Amino acid sequence: MGSELTYRGHESQPVTDSYSPKPIKPWFLVTRPIRYLLREQRLVFVLVGIAIASLFFTAIPSSSHAPYDPSQMSGTDTFSYVPAVSHVGSSGFGSVRSGGKVPLGLKRKGLRIVVTGGAGFVGSHLVDRLIARGDSVIVVDNFFTGRKENVMHHFGNPNFELIRHDVVEPLLLEVDQIYHLACPASPVHYKFNPVKTIKTNVVGTLNMLGLAKRVGARFLLTSTSEVYGDPLQHPQKETYWGNVNPIGVRSCYDEGKRTAETLTMDYHRGAEVEVRIARIFNTYGPRMCIDDGRVVSNFVAQALRKEPLTVYGDGKQTRSFQYVSDLVEGLMRLMEGEHVGPFNLGNPGEFTMLELAEVVQETIDPNAKIEFKSNTEDDPHKRKPDISKAKELLGWEPKVSLRKGLPLMVKDFRQRIFGDHKEGSASTTTTTTTSSTSS
Template sequence: MHTFERVSDREFHFAGRRILVTGGAGFLGSHLCERLLSLGAEVIAVDNFYTGQRRNIYHLLSNPNFEIIRHDITFPLYIEVDAIFNLACPASPVHYQYDPVQTTKVSVHGAINMLGLAKRRRCRILQASTSEVYGDPSVHPQAESYWGSVNPIGPRACYDEGKRCAETLFFDYWRQHRLPIKVIRIFNTYGPRMRMDDGRVVSNFIVQALKGRPITIYGDGSQTRSFCYVDDLIDGMLRLMSTPEGITGPVNVGNPEEYTMRQLAELVIKITGSQSPIVTMPLPQDDPKQRCPNIEMAKRVLGWRPTIAVADGLAKTISYFRDVLVSDTKGADSDAFAE
């Protein structure tokens, strides 16, 4: 935890504030917008809809305190706000590797533009960083003091190094301009509003199980991940943003309970009641063997720890995907009938 000379010991409250959320139509962004509105904030969501989905924010459009702007943050944005949550960036390998140059631009140019806006407004800004900054770690579990082990020229580097550079920019703005920053390192998060095609393990397993298709695990399935339900993650994000200005992070937020990929697949099969078999495929390049957060700092500084058990969170997520699959099937049937 960096505790440079404090700018202010004032805590931040959301009620009555105008809050900008980049990536606001995404999985995490839409949940954040919803929570901020419930706290009495006025929310401006910005999204270019590369991975964000209108269905994620449709229920918010009638709220007079919510606004959505279609914009790519690799270009400057001129707007009057009281705080910024910078979540804009494709977060799944399928999407960030599809256009790796743009992924790096979003992380780096996007950070520069949002930091510039925060500097002009003299407002606090939170960077949604990632456990990917630790790469394929040689330290387990990963604490914030660990510098990571990242391949800077591999296929995942556009995201890993982009996020690392964004953290560098945030801390340089703190040191050089005393801009009140917050950096959260997000570990695997899941829940309703994930995209079915994002290629992440939870969504992959659930969709495959619900469709009765083989569940694909990579390697022998012994690699581990930790899974944090979205409500817990958003709570940690809000707590960090609310801390006094001198508390900058980075802070790990995630569930320290580890699951192997095979264990997760078996749990999804059990909850869905699927008959899907488990099949193996080659392990992708630079795929981490272990990923688990040390959350002692989050406990101490934020008073935060996850509260939702993985099985309970999976049940909610499975229910969401089941509804989406039914809805999409009905939509396809009605379109076919209309033709």
């Protein structure tokens, strides 16, 4: 029996055209957003939102800072420069506006910052500035030359942490910025254990650079003018390669810092770590170690104790002296800026040792005697920074003169040497603490 489903092509029904909607009128497309806003009073909400935002931004006044007056500051005072930075996550460093202002109505979000050597002389002043700016600060220090007293006023602050740790050993932290200051900086201290000194400069710097690479933090190395050695160029520019004795008694510090700079640049070029390098010249101020062998602290302590001022050699060797607040300002500008460096950070005002002794006599005791002794090995004859690069690229130069800054340091030293006793009292006592570390 044949199938009834027989194909009859000529009998197939005609196919009707597919459905087509009415064409959209041009005016309909133009009025669609307006009708959307009018529906359910959405336009009212938009207008109310704009009005609230306008009131919010106009009601908050822009902050202003008082002019900087070094004569009014003490050892723990903070200063007015607060660079604006965007918040940084652990995956990398955000955009930075050096010296800019936070947009009106927006509050700057604090960074998480580690300061190695943060309980030391310079480090503690840097911590003060960072805490005052609203950052969270972790101080890492092994207390070889640092003192808890330098940061005790931050105990109890939720934005402050203190870790007793030697940077020669690895450290794991989540931070946005690393200020690497850890290293004894005076001849008395770095000559005490030269092997430990060079390990701190090399292995410690490697550890901190490794941390910066892992967490995407920006890294600042505090190098030194000692990388120039006994310079044949005067004043010293950053392009000068130096005249350093690689096997001398100061080489653990001089060559250690030169190697630290090398490592920093290698991590920058090879691992794309964001780095900054500062070459620090002679710095003085409150919280310096009293008996650290550096000329300013030596002269001040000797004059207060009614001892002769010790001048080594003929006293004609020169140094430049910057107050600690100027240095901290330069370090922060360098960290927040966009230039790697190295940058000289120092005061170009040049003094011979005899001229410095005269300033100390004027400030403390006009009757103080001067005693000459033979010069120390590898002691540079001249030291003066050329800071034109820092002026041009960082907008930085020192503000505090020696005659203004020295009395602030004398006040701190007098309190620490004599305590509650009057100067000249028969019952004065002096405490000198010597720490030791093993290599």
